[in-house]
Amino acid sequence: MKLKLTMMLGAAVIVFAAACSSSPPPPPPGPDPDSIAREQARQDSLAREQARADSIARARQMEEQRIAREREEAARQARMITERVANMMATRINFDFDKYAVRAGADTEALEGKVAIMRANSAVRIEVVGHADERGSDEYNLALGNRRAIAARDFMVNRGIDASRITVRSMGERQPLDNRSNEDAWEANRRDEFRITAGGNQLVMPSGM
């Protein structure tokens, strides 16, 4: 019993001695107000710079998108106009049986439109391809188709279009639009077709059309 008490006392002494063996830690250093302010200012400046840059980028992007949209719209408009003009240029004209004279009315108006297009688009060159219906001999129809193509070319040349911008060719009766053998088919097949061979990438609509 006595030994037990002695041991407990010893342990208490040891603990006490250990507790009193070192000095207390120093208090942490206090914050530097200037340094904090400078850092904050730097951070704020960076943020403002970033925001400004982002704003400029957004504005630039929006401007680019706007320009792209405008360009796209302009290109779309140009394509539409080109397509419309090309369609006008491709409008066929038809002929009476075994004839190659350009008929007054719609066919003449169609050719006048082509003349205006060629005036407004000086780079455009075209090929006129004449066709015949199945009646008559094959060989004569080749000549007749050629004569029909020449008739359209001469019409345009007589209105001031340079002859070198127009080539002519005949398909005779080899490429009918309508394979039937009746008046409607023959009427459709007696025709000139017009194809732009150069300068047709971007066409201008003639004024007044």
Added chain:
Amino acid sequence: MTADRRRVGLKGICALLVVPAALHGQDPVPPIDQGVRIGITYTPGVRPGMLVLRTDAGEIVDSVEAILTRDLDYSDRFEMITLPGGERMLSTVRPAGDSGDGEGIRFVNYSLYSALGADFAVEVEPVDSNRVIVTLYDVYGQQEKKRISVVLGQVVNQAFRMVVHDIADQFVFGAAGEMGYSASSVLFVRNQRLLMIDADGGALRSAAPAEDSVYSPVWARSGRQFIYTVFTGTGGKLVLSDRPTASRRTISGTEQHTNFATAISPSGEEIAFARADGSGTHVYSYNLAQDCCLQRLTLDRFSDNLSPTFSPDGRRIAFVSDRPGLPQIYVMAVDGTGQELFAPMDWGVTGSSYAPEWSPDGTKVVFHRDVNRSPQLFILDTRSKEVRQLTSFGRNEDPTWAADSRHIAFVSDRTGSSQLWVIDLETGRVRQLTRIGGVRLPAWSPRLSETTTP
């Protein structure tokens, strides 16, 4: 005399043959073995009777007999003798001797053939697996007229057919005194491809690369070459094809514009053709032999001129011109001088005339002319300038002469589609040559035997 003799003979034969000839309606293309000339349908004619004997000796002999029979029939110079029901007379073989040994002996039974109405008989005898002897007998004179021994290739071979066609032509000459036209071929266009078919309607084949879009073929008088138009993206060029070498070349100077409707001079040295360009369509000549000297022959500005065809003497060119308003047949010297109307016409009455072709003998020009807006064949007599109409049924156009100046091939829709037909000017007989539809622009070759006979 021949007809009387045949009629007498036929009475006897008809008494023996109980089966009467079938009464057929007139077929536009009678099968060759149904052209019954004896029995109740027999109509006496002035043409000599021709009997092709049947040998029953294998595939080659059968083929030779069939081709010969068809060629002789299509020559339209003979009454082909057949038995009722389409049977053919067997070669006569005398039975073996009483002892029964040995083979029978083939002999010519002139009296029987004469009784059948034959003036001539043809027999094909096999020698070995690919050699035959073909004999033409003069039944009336009771003698052998012509004997030809030939080596034949495979039955499917084109050369085989031409050799037999050539024999037929020689037999026509032996029996009728004028060469036949069997050893020839017709070029034509179908779906823009160039095809060729033998004069008997066999051996349909391609004559140009399939990728070529072709037009208006024409033969050289030699039969060794032909020229046709190949359409390109910008026009049509002239291509010369050499048959023996199977080579092709573009004729210089024809790469530009649309060049078509070529004619080759009899010498083969010059060509005339139509050129469609920005000034219209005009006839040009070109020296093929020297590859030079393009010359425009028709100069009038306001008309089209096309479809030239040389006279056989090479001195004139007939062509189509629409200078009077409607296209008509004109003629000029080969240098372009002396242009004048060739086929007479009535102003305001005569329809448009197209596609002239001068006959090989020079006496006629065939062309087609619109009659009530339907094309029909016409013949112009080059001496008398008389014009006569050949056809009236259906649309008939683009005629071309056979080498015998007697037969004409042409395009007709009389059976509903455009086919090639052949008409014989002497008898008026018409037969169908193709059965494929969509046929146009035929060109009949001269006799081709000189390049095919072994």
